[in-house]
Amino acid sequence: MKLLRHGPAGAESPAVLHDDAAFSLTPLTADIDGAFLAGGGIARVRRALTDGSLPLVDLDGQRLGPPVARPSAVVCIGQNYAAHAAESGAQPPALPIVFLKTPNTVVGPFDDVVIPPASTRTDWEVELAVVIGARAWCLPSPADAAGCIAGYTISNDVSERTWQIDLSGGQWSKGKCAPTFNPLGPYLVPADELDPGDLRLGSTVNGEVRQASVTADMIFDVPYLIWHLSQFMALEPGDVVNTGTPEGVAFSGRFPYLSDGDVMTMHVEGLGEQTQTVRRAVRAPSGA
Incomplete structure (x- = not known):
């Protein structure tokens, strides 16, 4: 499982790569940031991948941002x-x-x-x-x-x-x-x-x-x-x-x-x- 953020700088959307497919994480979170990580976000992504509740997303031609948003340090x-x-x-x-x-x-x-x-x-x-x-x-x-x-x-x-x-x-x-x-x-x-x-x-x-x-x-x-x-x-x-x-x-x-x-x-x-x-x-x- 690989978490990522895609889209224009400052307006990235969260996604995950799993089994050669990309899925949007917007049903779970607005971004991959400290609050998401501290709040059990990775475990929630795994559960959503298991139950198939995440929509597919097309990453072709899209910019990738840093995989975590706005680190404080x-x-x-x-x-x-x-x-x-x-x-x-x-x-x-x-x-x-x-x-x-x-x-x-x-x-x-x-x-x-x-x-x-x-x-x-x-x-x-x-x-x-x-x-x-x-x-x-x-x-x-x-x-x-x-x-x-x-x-x-x-x-x-x-x-x-x-x-x-x-x-x-x-x-x-x-x-x-x-x-x-x-x-x-x-x-x-x-x-x-x-x-x-x-x-x-x-x-x-x-x-x-x-x-x-x-x-x-x-x-x-x-x-x-x-x-x-x-x-x-x-x-x-x-x-x-x-x-x-x-x-x-x-x-x-x-x-x-x-x-x-x-x-x-x-x-x-x-x-x-x-x-x-x-x-x-x-x-x-x-x-x-």
């Missing part, structure tokens, strides 16, 4: 793969590195990524993303994290490295928060249908492989991350946690940074793939 983990830490010139962290992206970075999985006018070092990062389904606050142990996870999707944690590293003042979020810097999707797969501990993931740029790894190489696994974050912040239903990227980014010095017209593809086993075309923003004329 996008929390990110840095250098969570040892090889990526090494290519960044750092030792593997002893504790998770945490930074934030603004929610308005989140766009659909096939929407364009826009390079800001002043950017010279825009980079890609394929990541397994966790979508929260129940409030996670001061969890007693990593084992308790499972009850707070709604499911998983794909994230591209697009980054501007000059802003992140050279102009950061020690905080990475400056390089992470430009509009369109977090394509998400295409699907939300329920947590009980996927083991996040050993999934292949990777990225290409213009068809050339950039990243290829497995989530088993994470330094901190998903249950630990959700437990750890809950000691410092309350994760709310619908929030997104980006769990870190493997080696193979432009910051390594092995590949050029993104340019206008480049095409990025991100994939995670069991979650499909997403593709974005890179566009450079045109600076507005003075006084516009």
